[in-house]
Amino acid sequence: MVDESFLRMLAAGLGVALVAGPMGCFLVWRRMAYFGAMMSHSALLGWTLAGLLRIEPMLGVFAVGAGAAPLLLALERRGGLASDTLLAILAHGALALGLLATAILALPESNPHALIVGDMGAASAADIAAIYLVGAAIIAALVLVWRPLLASTVSDELARAEGLAPDKSRLVYMLAMAGLVAMAMKIVGVLLIVSLLMIPPAAARRFARTPEEMALGAAGIGALSVICGLIAARMWDLPSGPAIVIAALVFFAAGLLPTPMGRPWNLGRAPKNG
């Protein structure tokens, strides 16, 4: 059961999950689940364009996602439409464009199914190296913008009043997200990336008391989901991507069960130092 291909899948999956957890926390906090969808929907367009230009597909996907980020920020600043409406328009617009491009160009090497569910078994040593390289860059960027991004999530007004340039940090975050989708697309597939972005943070919320704890918890739960999902896939001969998502769902469901602890904090009733 533990052969080289299994270890490769494990290494690739862990690399994606460890980055997706902390990144996904902001999608949960800012109620931007659609943002992950937009990035992954635009991946098809990037993939097709990369095929046309004969460049590395990851670069094409990143370029389209990185282009969508400032477009979204500009449209948001213009006002008039809610963020989720804009995201849905961009997401489905990009998906339609991608499907059109694929149909018109009829590229022989494009395989939409692999794009959707991913192919973890196909991860080469070079792919894995790329995942960890890009992943490290994304985490570094996230650490860099963590404070302003978090402050503007709590209160944009406050972040601005204290000179924390929230727009700049949002742009950095969006570019990091484009990078994450590009690196994860081949491995878990674009449609499953959103699950790895959303489910582990939601599962970690229950156990976290600070934003940082939740980010680390999400990385941990994502990694556990990859391990359990891959083992289950190998044992029962299941597709690895969906198995990972189901494992994450099980962790999320487990967090919904009541604990005997209850809420330890009851402000006002506890006596204050004597």
Add this chain to the structure above:
Amino acid sequence: MIDTPINADAPSAKAPSARAPSGSDKPLRAPAHPTKEAPATTREPLVRLSRVGVFGGGRSILEAVDLAIEPGEIVSIVGPNGAGKTTLARVVLGLIKPDEGEVVRRAGLAIGYVPQRFVIDPMLPLTVRRLLTLTRPSPQKAVERALGRVGLDAAAEVPVSALSGGELQRALIARALLAEPALLVLDEPVQGVDLAGQIALYRLIAELRESLGTAVLLISHDLHVVMAETDRVLCLAGHVCCAGTPESVCDNPEFARLFGADVAGALAVYSHRHDHTHEPDGRIVAKPASATESGDESKEERTGKAREEGARTTEDHIVARKEERGRHG
């Protein structure tokens, strides 16, 4: 040379707040002793707005507003919705650059900002400590001292979601105090706080002014209650409709014209009755008779020894105010 004019030349590409509200990681603060750049005599205003005008959306939001905030004074801005109160606060904070007029801040002025009530997404776990260190790191001792000042001594590790409206406002005030501000700007601090909690918050603000010497700019859409410690009330309706002591504003015919004689007549200046104290969540607690008689109530409140639930929970001013509310909706 003395002052830092922030006007048309303020850098707008960067955060316009780079100057006044402490920028980046080094908190600006008002010099404890006068420096060469700011040989600030005590009569030097912290912020001076001269003929400030702001336009937006094809209309005038603020027009020819004059306002000077002196060290240690409490200024209340009252006015109906859409009067430009929040815009005025944003001009004072340096968040927006006025289209007309001039804003002059004392060099190195640190402003503590308590924004309008906001909702924290329940998916975002945040302890009170983490809320206080949201925009800049702070040593643990400073956090605890700031919490102690607002009566939330034991609350550092409590999740923000467990706080009542009044407690959240106290935590946000503590957060603003960490910058050691010479001026506190509070935008609708009592919004969504029950009456007893409102009075406790007003009392806290007055105490902070007394113990820290902080000037306070208080914004309120509530015309009915203006805190008694307010030195000056500025009644805003796009322009300064009237200004002065709370009593003089109440009697001002312009004020009555703008808000209607019945509403203006209902403006109650809240005065303390020191026969009780308040829990941080606003619950009223009776004081021991001796404390009431000694008149040393503020100290008594801070030590928080009087904790038994008081039998007396009605207060003349609350009752009076409720009646007014009932009459005017």
